[in-house]
Amino acid sequence: GAVVSQHPSWVICKSGTSVKIECRSLDFQATTMFWYRQFPKQSLMLMATSNEGSKATYEQGVEKDKFLINHASLTLSTLTVTSAHPEDSSFYICSARVGSGWETQYFGPGTRLLVL
């Protein structure tokens, strides 16, 4: 149980285009989902926290107009990278949690984005 999927697993796009990444909890309902960014050989940096039915909370320094997050249902959150630039190339990972803070976060397999 507790499986989180991400789609696509990798994507290549042209600079200036928008890319949508989906995060789904397959066998549980996630009240909270998190989006992380991981540069090569670096740690995971939290970008935003997404609660179902409400606006996402973005971390300091993360542009909310560039990284649009929608958590429309208890099993799906989407991250849209708008007007992508080469510096947005990274590994994006989502995680999902059932309840409150002490509950375990389950991570998706990640999406590799390459912007040309």
Added chain:
Amino acid sequence: AQTVTQSQPEMSVQEAETVTLSCTYDTSESNYYLFWYKQPPSRQMILVIRQEAYKQQNATENRFSVNFQKAAKSFSLKISDSQLGDTAMYFCAFMSVRDDKIIFGKGTRLHILP
């Protein structure tokens, strides 16, 4: 602000040996959780072990155990009888109950040698 420090960027040990990964953290919070996550080459993050700060007993999960020293703010991971499949990046992580966000260390790349 909370910080997590992993002082060993990379380690290598022979298969079947025991290895200890270090982690220190800094916080003024009293109620928090500590984690060790494994990220193999597939990049899938896997929870290895979790420790609640209010528990004095060190957490164990089969071959994985922690040495939690709350006063010293130290949280090391011991892997016994290491296996080739343990080769991965290991992240120490902190989460305050109040703040509700996981903060990751920079990671330790562990190589298990045959």
